[in-house]
Amino acid sequence: MSSSVASVVDGRLSIVATPIGNLADLSDRARQVLAAADLVAAEDTRHSSRLLQHLGLSKPLLALHDHNERDRVGRILSALAEGQQVALISDAGTPLISDPGYILVREARKAGFPVSPIPGPCALVAALSAAGLPTDRFLFAGFLPAKRAGRRSALAELREQTATLVFYESPHRILDLMQDLVDEFGDGRECVLGRELTKTFETFYSGTVKEVLAELEADPHGSRGEFVVMVRGNDVVAGSSLDLDADKLLKLLVAEMPVKKAAKIVAEISGIGKNELYQRALQLKGD
Structure with missing residues (x-):
């Protein structure tokens, strides 16, 4: 039963x-x-x-x-x-x-x-898997603030991170974000950008942040679709002798050329933000 x-x-x-x-x-x-x-x-x-x-x-x-x-x-x-x-x-x-x-x-x-x-x-995992950037450590920051001041402040806080940085961005703000990356991280930081992942017009842009910005501006479709922006972490360890060399190099250059140009050159070499170096160069020139 x-x-x-x-x-x-x-x-x-x-x-x-x-x-x-x-x-x-x-x-x-x-x-x-x-x-x-x-x-x-x-x-x-x-x-x-x-x-x-x-x-x-x-x-x-x-x-x-x-x-x-x-x-x-x-x-x-x-x-x-x-x-x-x-x-x-x-x-x-x-x-x-x-x-x-x-x-x-x-x-x-x-x-x-x-x-x-x-x-x-998952867009961030898909993008990282094909980007060719270090993936042993990465920091996903999602969407940055929409307004420039907030976005620049957030990037300044992330500038010294050694992990690969990953952001999402919308088409109408992608060029602004890339310009902010150039200004805050310097021209020479390595970057890979994935657009329209898994779709018909999937595109990857790679190079320095400045080169990727130029590619986007030259591409008639560069401001369309959804974006994953990946930036290599800062290889310059804060407090190391490399930071001290940046000061020394700035001192030498500001004696020979305009402050803005000196800051730009050191930013490309060191990976330190151009704006930060410009302010430092002004201080050194004043001293």
Whole structure:
């Protein structure tokens, strides 16, 4: 004689990575999780509905973005408490990587619900894998401040980092960011920029920050698409004899040429920011 016991399916939140451009990059596991989901929380429901249609799926969608995430957490936790399977997706790539979801994941875990990552596409990892820059250590800074003063301040704080730096940037600010990198990091810092990754017009630009800026300005499509900007870390160790040599070199050059030109030359040699060297050269000239 057998007996059956009613079982309650535990609710689970799945963090599902979706393609950053090429739909063929969606994993089989991601398809399965989305097919089994009772509710899909999406950054932009219109955008995500097209992905689900491509997969032949019709699912209840709940908008979850930067402006409403706190308000939507309760609704999703209630669904999980009812035993529902909830999938979180962003417009592209891995949720929470410069995308919404941090508050939801934190609260779901605090409430005791299982949270499972469904790995897949991520723009920063894809870009780094093909950039040819050191990847043993990297620092992902996401999107820098939109206004120039804030952006320059953030870059100044990162200038001495020895790890490879990774940024995301939008098409209407990419030229401004590259110019700020030239000004803050010097002309000679190595840089690789990935545009429209995995898409038809995928492009990589590489060289010094100054050379990459020139390439972008010369490319009629250089301000279109989504960008991953990668900059080699600072090889000059703060407090080393190399820093002292920069002062010595500045002293020699300002005696023979304009301060601006002297700062530019030392920036190219040392990797120290041109603006910082210009101010230092003015001080040395005054002394």
